[in-house]
Amino acid sequence: MTYNFDEVINRYGTGSIKFSPEFRNKPSDVLPMWVADMDFKAPPCVLEELHRRVEHGIFGYSEAGEEYFDTLKQWFQTRHNWTVEQNSLTLTFGIVNAVYLAVRALTSEGDGVIIQQPVYYPFEGAVSDNRRKVLNNGLIYENGRYAMDLNDFEEKAKLAKVFILCNPHNPVGRVWTRDELKAVGDICVRYGVTVISDEIHQDFIFAPSKHTVFADISPEFADITITCTAPSKTFNLAGLTLSNIFIDNKEIRRKFRREYEAAGLSQPSLLGFAACQAAYSGGVEWLEQLVKYLAGNLEFTRDFLVNNVPSVKLIEPEGTYLLWFDFRELNVPNLDDFILNKAKLWLDGGTMFGASGKGFQRLNMACPRSTLEDALLRIKNVC
Numbered sequence: 001m002t003y004n005f006d007e008v009i010n011r012y013g014t015g016s017i018k019f020s021p022e023f024r025n026k027p028s029d030v031l032p033m034w035v036a037d038m039d040f041k042a043p044p045c046v047l048e049e050l051h052r053r054v055e056h057g058i059f060g061y062s063e064a065g066e067e068y069f070d071t072l073k074q075w076f077q078t079r080h081n082w083t084v085e086q087n088s089l090t091l092t093f094g095i096v097n098a099v100y101l102a103v104r105a106l107t108s109e110g111d112g113v114i115i116q117q118p119v120y121y122p123f124e125g126a127v128s129d130n131r132r133k134v135l136n137n138g139l140i141y142e143n144g145r146y147a148m149d150l151n152d153f154e155e156k157a158k159l160a161k162v163f164i165l166c167n168p169h170n171p172v173g174r175v176w177t178r179d180e181l182k183a184v185g186d187i188c189v190r191y192g193v194t195v196i197s198d199e200i201h202q203d204f205i206f207a208p209s210k211h212t213v214f215a216d217i218s219p220e221f222a223d224i225t226i227t228c229t230a231p232s233k234t235f236n237l238a239g240l241t242l243s244n245i246f247i248d249n250k251e252i253r254r255k256f257r258r259e260y261e262a263a264g265l266s267q268p269s270l271l272g273f274a275a276c277q278a279a280y281s282g283g284v285e286w287l288e289q290l291v292k293y294l295a296g297n298l299e300f301t302r303d304f305l306v307n308n309v310p311s312v313k314l315i316e317p318e319g320t321y322l323l324w325f326d327f328r329e330l331n332v333p334n335l336d337d338f339i340l341n342k343a344k345l346w347l348d349g350g351t352m353f354g355a356s357g358k359g360f361q362r363l364n365m366a367c368p369r370s371t372l373e374d375a376l377l378r379i380k381n382v383c
């Protein structure tokens, strides 16, 4: 079966935050390319399962059973060569939810938590909203590529209880190599730092890069890691709020579940886990075609910029569907205003991801090619 990712679907008036500029005080005539969900329908196998559930008509308190876990196990085994154990799994209402719970479970007020800016902004929120201390191990940007600063990481690790790893990394698009992860993980083992590995983008990898599950590198790493996974990015199910969190270490798992209960959380979203099971059992072909389509969008963007706006640099992503653009050559005093009000484009401004994002913008390319072309033309027209 061939899926049509070129179809433009109207999302206005559906409550989508991406397509509701009034929710965020943005002008009504901007093209939204910001928050990380996709403008594609979920795969048919998911829609069929949701129709079946709606037809049944009862949405009472529910829990995922054995069959659900078997589907997850099969998925991670075949796609990521990673073996998961049923007792290590906790379902949460999203990965941001899990990261916040994990920070609260593993640290006390004032404790240090390492993040690597520019990075997905709720990481900083999870630390500062809970009155913990942000230890920013800023990424190094050299020759158009980002890397980890391991010397600085080691200094920060001496002061930290937890490290929130973005693997693959949003917004810079790095798919960390096994060697890079091993190096940073060895430091965490040495200094007793627990790792929250957010792997939500693990299914969007461009060849020849390969995703490495951090916890799978060694039993020592598995023992210090909370691995956050979800079908939400992969199959465009964010509004169904369901994530699968794996924790091998019994004591870390106990603390995490205790925090989960203390927050008053209990049964997961029924439609969320029903959709997850359907997607992981029947969505592989759709996903493979989607990743090819996104690779086409990436190529289209790369060519467009080189040929039309060479002053705007694309940081070549190895994974994710988020593009990180370097606008610094334009020397615009207020870049966010320039993009929003001159280009009429709604992107995520670089400084949302930390001060080192100044001069950068993040664009979500998970949309029909015609929409992407519209966005790039808007950039061209103002540059």
Ligand SMILES: Cc1ncc(COP(=O)(O)O)c(C=O)c1O
Binding pocket: 036, 093, 094, 095, 096, 097, 120, 166, 170, 198, 200, 201, 230, 232, 238, 242, 243
């Ligand atoms: C790295 C990362 N983690 C988590 C999320 C959001 O996860 P959730 O919707 O499950 O809270 C996103 C969404 O953009 C993300 O990029």
